[in-house]
Amino acid sequence: MGTDDLRNRTAGTGRRVVRAACPHDCPDTCAMEITVENGRAVEVRGGDMPFTEGTLCTKVSKYLERVYAPDRVLHPLRRVGPKGPGARYERVSWDEALDTIAARFAEIAAEDPQQILPYSYAGTMGLVQYSSMDRRFFHRLGASLLERTICSSAGKAGIKLALGGSVGMDPERFDEARLILIWGSNPIVSNLHCWTRMQEAKRRGAKLVIIDPWRNLTAEKCHQHVRIMPGTDGALVLAIMHVIIGEGLHDREYVAAHTLGFDELCEHVQRFPPQWAAPICGLEVAEIVTLAREYATTEPAAIRLNYGMQRCAGGASAARAIALLPALVGAWRHPGGGVVLSTSDHYHFDHAALERPDLIRGRPRAINMSAIGDALLEAEPPVRAIYVYNSNPVAVAPESRKVVAGFARDDLFCVVHDVFLTDTADYADIVLPATTQLEHFDVHKSYGHLYVLANNPAIARQGEAKPNSEVFRLLAQRMGFDEACLQDSDEEICRQALAKQDMDWASLKETGWRRLHLPERFAPFAEGGFPTASGKCDFASDAAVAAGASRLPEYVPPREAASSNPELAKRFPLAFVSPPARNFLNTSFANLPFALASEKEPTLDIHADDAEARGVRDGDVVRIHNDRGAFRARARVGTKARRGVVVAPSVWWRKLSPDGENANAVTSQALTDLGGGATFYDCLVEVTRAESSPPS
Numbered sequence: 001m002g003t004d005d006l007r008n009r010t011a012g013t014g015r016r017v018v019r020a021a022c023p024h025d026c027p028d029t030c031a032m033e034i035t036v037e038n039g040r041a042v043e044v045r046g047g048d049m050p051f052t053e054g055t056l057c058t059k060v061s062k063y064l065e066r067v068y069a070p071d072r073v074l075h076p077l078r079r080v081g082p083k084g085p086g087a088r089y090e091r092v093s094w095d096e097a098l099d100t101i102a103a104r105f106a107e108i109a110a111e112d113p114q115q116i117l118p119y120s121y122a123g124t125m126g127l128v129q130y131s132s133m134d135r136r137f138f139h140r141l142g143a144s145l146l147e148r149t150i151c152s153s154a155g156k157a158g159i160k161l162a163l164g165g166s167v168g169m170d171p172e173r174f175d176e177a178r179l180i181l182i183w184g185s186n187p188i189v190s191n192l193h194c195w196t197r198m199q200e201a202k203r204r205g206a207k208l209v210i211i212d213p214w215r216n217l218t219a220e221k222c223h224q225h226v227r228i229m230p231g232t233d234g235a236l237v238l239a240i241m242h243v244i245i246g247e248g249l250h251d252r253e254y255v256a257a258h259t260l261g262f263d264e265l266c267e268h269v270q271r272f273p274p275q276w277a278a279p280i281c282g283l284e285v286a287e288i289v290t291l292a293r294e295y296a297t298t299e300p301a302a303i304r305l306n307y308g309m310q311r312c313a314g315g316a317s318a319a320r321a322i323a324l325l326p327a328l329v330g331a332w333r334h335p336g337g338g339v340v341l342s343t344s345d346h347y348h349f350d351h352a353a354l355e356r357p358d359l360i361r362g363r364p365r366a367i368n369m370s371a372i373g374d375a376l377l378e379a380e381p382p383v384r385a386i387y388v389y390n391s392n393p394v395a396v397a398p399e400s401r402k403v404v405a406g407f408a409r410d411d412l413f414c415v416v417h418d419v420f421l422t423d424t425a426d427y428a429d430i431v432l433p434a435t436t437q438l439e440h441f442d443v444h445k446s447y448g449h450l451y452v453l454a455n456n457p458a459i460a461r462q463g464e465a466k467p468n469s470e471v472f473r474l475l476a477q478r479m480g481f482d483e484a485c486l487q488d489s490d491e492e493i494c495r496q497a498l499a500k501q502d503m504d505w506a507s508l509k510e511t512g513w514r515r516l517h518l519p520e521r522f523a524p525f526a527e528g529g530f531p532t533a534s535g536k537c538d539f540a541s542d543a544a545v546a547a548g549a550s551r552l553p554e555y556v557p558p559r560e561a562a563s564s565n566p567e568l569a570k571r572f573p574l575a576f577v578s579p580p581a582r583n584f585l586n587t588s589f590a591n592l593p594f595a596l597a598s599e600k601e602p603t604l605d606i607h608a609d610d611a612e613a614r615g616v617r618d619g620d621v622v623r624i625h626n627d628r629g630a631f632r633a634r635a636r637v638g639t640k641a642r643r644g645v646v647v648a649p650s651v652w653w654r655k656l657s658p659d660g661e662n663a664n665a666v667t668s669q670a671l672t673d674l675g676g677g678a679t680f681y682d683c684l685v686e687v688t689r690a691e692s693s694p695p696s
Helices: 003-007 060-067 094-111 133-141 153-163 171-176 192-203 233-246 252-258 262-269 274-281 285-297 315-329 351-355 369-378 400-407 468-478 490-501 505-511 542-546 566-571 593-599 608-613
Strands: 015-021 031-037 040-046 077-080 088-091 116-120 145-147 179-183 207-211 224-226 301-305 338-340 366-368 385-389 413-418 430-433 442-444 451-455 513-515 574-577 603-607 621-626 629-638 645-647 684-689
Touching: 015 451, 015 505, 040 060, 060 593, 077 094, 094 116, 094 385, 094 413, 094 430, 094 468, 116 133, 116 145, 116 369, 133 351, 133 468, 145 369, 153 315, 153 542, 171 192, 171 301, 179 192, 179 285, 192 207, 207 285, 233 262, 233 274, 233 285, 233 315, 252 315, 274 285, 285 315, 301 315, 315 338, 351 490, 366 369, 369 400, 442 490, 451 490, 451 505, 468 490, 490 505, 505 513, 566 684, 603 608, 603 621, 608 629
Parallel strands: 116 385, 145 366, 179 207, 179 301, 207 224, 301 338, 385 413, 413 430, 574 645, 603 629
Antiparallel strands: 015 031, 031 040, 077 088, 077 430, 442 451, 451 513, 574 684, 603 645, 621 629, 621 684
16 A cells, blocks of 8 residues: 555545654653645644553644644745844745855855854654754764753763663553652643553552642642752652661662662761751651651652753752662562653664764864853854754743843854744744644654654645755755765655664554553563663662762752852842743744733742742732843742742743743753753742833
């Protein structure tokens, strides 16, 4: 059968149903089915992949508003006039746009190709459009390497020291747990299908405990909310270990057989009793003791760890410590026990074949994307050209005053390849129209389940849009790069990605999804076998020492907190976090009418006591500020934020915000202890009343 026959699941009706995959930065990586009539997509619904079970989140269920948005970029554009908000563009041909880019790249590369920087992240998570032809092109060019750290690198670094990689329990088994710790996560918003399994566990009698500074939507539905201060998770874990070991609640048999360094850990954690951790974390001693005892004595116990808790100075160390808990109590014995931050290393895609690091010539420098503001303003040699795709750094990168100043440089040649004229596109010399997920091939793994998914194009490309992969093939041709891999088709790349997965692309794109070759009831470390050098869960780690960390888990305090930086806290006494708004996904969807209508305006949750001390009433416009910058939001006074913490659901496009700023006006470019990650939630601010209408 041909591909069209395979796609046609309503024969005789003139309709086709096409199997696809959600491309966005979410652990669920949902299967989708796209109904097409007369060449136009008319419905997006969930596919029949077991983990996502036919449902989509509220954002992606409205995906057609993104595909057919009236303000979508459909043709190549060249800026005329100055950079910045309100920038004007004229339409040009693809040939003219590509010739311009190739000529500028060739000119700069002749002097030093490291002066060219790619900037991308997870605007699409497919292996073709996220990490294949783009990497090949920039590797061959000799451009600076980009350290893609803005979301998850600290947590991954910490988990690797404990478990050997980004591995963990099967999220499909959360419904078997009797106790679930939801740590630094809001799964109703960002992990919906894991939440449905947690709800099923709750119906069966499981206790749900959330550890988070903010009473988010998930916290409202849990049995217990541990309202920790931001960045102090590592202190809490050490105190939990102190109680478990001190009271003899650990699993002696599992510890003896499958862990390394327990005797050292026993001595180490004696220094960290709950009485030490409680004032640091903003918790009661009894709360810590009870949590430790319940975790150690409930079988099976599961931890859903997410990336919110690792966006602080000690993020990697905290993730490492949390990942050690299941081995301490033997939770890995059960499919419904253990911990999961990411399932990504359960996959075995051939990333070397996809990205071709062998094409790299010389030793180009690496630039950390989380410090792009400093890089654009201070790097030597300077960054003279930047190519932005799958990202919107002017809105999402920290310390936006510096980011904006860097992109505003007249001598910076900037290309943006996107679906919309984002905040970053306002600073571009050339804007290229990108395809949406309904218009190209891709293959997807997940960081929140154990299935591989195929994405088939459902409709013709809109306007003159092109996928990332095709643009880099065309640029390679123009620059005279003759390596054969630089002309591989998208479907050839899909086949290359699957080679080590023992899956066939032709059958995968027909069925839409396939589970990894793992047992249905999967307990990855019931018999040990961790992917560490020792083969055990490493309480004491030589790899940690080699990485510049401590041999045993440590608490690395926030840089900006009253407990660790009292002088700064005198001026800026409120801890600040900016978790995802329900209807946004970073800045994806944040320009669409349905999302803006739901979110209405930037808001700040502030505790009633903190508001009263500042003369702030519910509904006031407030100014959130520190030495890095300021932005405004509407105050929501109550108890959703704990005392001493303010919360701004994010990320708003700057140009769609009332004052042209967003939460990243106040966040820091400082990096995490390991992994070079961003520290968005390691931030102190002050809040004051502002005029009801911000000045223009």
